[in-house]
Amino acid sequence: MLEFVVKAKQYMWDFVELAFVAVLGIMLIYLVLGKDSGVFVLSVAGNVIKFTNDVPAGDLVAFAIVGALLYWFAQRNRSYRPLVGPDISQLLDRALRQHIAMRDKPVRRA
DSSP, rough: OOOHHHHHHHHHHHHHHHHHHHHHHHHHHHHGGGGGOOOHHHHHHHHHHHHHSSSOHHHHHHHHHHHHHHHHHHHHHHHHHOSSSSSSHHHHHHHHHHHHHHHOOOOOOO
């Protein structure tokens, strides 16, 4: 059950990040093309502009600071992740290097 919750949480955050990148991409299209960017892009840009105009500037700054702190703490905690053992990619890399090294050596006969 815990694995399901962890996997669902990861999928949720992946979706949130993808949606945020999509909104940023749509805003970039709006900034480049302006009024000729299409109905969908104009409606998304209008919603983003309305949201930023309705929220006071101090709240936006506080939101940005909290977001930056959360990102910083997440990156910091990720770097302190204890290593239980070698990663599977490291094991595969080591095995492949040993195989290649053994393949090129001549076989000695006793």
